[in-house]
Amino acid sequence: MVVHFKFSALKQGRPYEYVVRFALGGLATVVAGLVADGAGPEAGGLMLAFPAIFCASATLIEKHERERKEKNGLRGQRRGKAAAALDAAGAGWGSLGLACFALFIWWQGRALQPALCLAAASLVWFAVAVLMWRLRRELHSPPTLCRDL
Amino acid sequence: MDYALRFLIGGLVVSLFAVIGDMLRPKSFAGLFGAAPSVALATLGLAFSKHGGNYVAIEGRSMILGSIALAAYSFVVCQLLIRAEWSALKATLAALAIWLVAAIGLKQFLIG
Numbered sequence: 001m002v003v004h005f006k007f008s009a010l011k012q013g014r015p016y017e018y019v020v021r022f023a024l025g026g027l028a029t030v031v032a033g034l035v036a037d038g039a040g041p042e043a044g045g046l047m048l049a050f051p052a053i054f055c056a057s058a059t060l061i062e063k064h065e066r067e068r069k070e071k072n073g074l075r076g077q078r079r080g081k082a083a084a085a086l087d088a089a090g091a092g093w094g095s096l097g098l099a100c101f102a103l104f105i106w107w108q109g110r111a112l113q114p115a116l117c118l119a120a121a122s123l124v125w126f127a128v129a130v131l132m133w134r135l136r137r138e139l140h141s142p143p144t145l146c147r148d149l
Numbered sequence: 150m151d152y153a154l155r156f157l158i159g160g161l162v163v164s165l166f167a168v169i170g171d172m173l174r175p176k177s178f179a180g181l182f183g184a185a186p187s188v189a190l191a192t193l194g195l196a197f198s199k200h201g202g203n204y205v206a207i208e209g210r211s212m213i214l215g216s217i218a219l220a221a222y223s224f225v226v227c228q229l230l231i232r233a234e235w236s237a238l239k240a241t242l243a244a245l246a247i248w249l250v251a252a253i254g255l256k257q258f259l260i261g
Contacts, residue, residue, distance in 0.1 A: 003178050028188045044192075048186070048189040059236075090177050105209030
């Protein structure tokens with residue numbers, strides 16, 4: 001399947017869902033700063049890979065998928081969990097991209113200009129994450145329940 | 150003021166990545182954005198201007214360990230959803246304990 005944008009997916013979201021994610025993202029960034037200020041950059045760095053909005057995102061994915069099925073008169077509970085699990089699996093593979101982002105920052109943080117360093121590290125993250133996604137697809141086909149998600 | 154700015158920038162960057170993840174298909178690809186460096190971009194951008202490159206490099210080293218903990222967290226969430234059939238909220242909240250133990254344990258073991 002070709003990667004594409006489905007803009008109509010935004011209509012499923014409700015305003016409060018965006019507010020919750022904004023607040024959780026802001027809170028996670030503040031906590032990361034507090035930990036770094038209080039316990040040093042060694043501890044603060046850990047927080048940069050904290051699954052800050054994962055709870056909210058997975059819950060919303062489960063809810064949207066369940067509602068979509070129930071609208072068609074089907075029981076969507078299992079389908080909702082499968083969609084959230086697929087998202088979690090993607091995050092698991094994507095975490096290698098995040099580790100490579102961090103490795104690049106560790107390697108080049110002292111040498112490069114800040115904006116260039118962050119932009120290059122982001123490119124590294126994206127390239128590795130896409131590579132992991134393709135590798136995962138090559139290694140195994142998804143279970144029937146998830147195939148057309 | 151510093152923390153208010155952090156909150157605003159963090160919220161904006163995280164929301165941007167979340168919206169991109171919402172729109173992308175297939176969902177297995179969108180899942181990659183669940184491990185996007187959104188909090189890291191906001192935090193490191195501010196850390197560069199406030200503390201400089203040395204400080205940022207140290208944070209980067211610890212972030213590698215946090216990423217390994219995130220991989221363990223994602224695996225456990227997946228298992229709790231599919232095998233134990235927990236709800237997404239229960240699974241993602243319970244697995245936070247795994248992230249904390251893995252991240253702090255790795256840091257203590259490898260960095261001290």
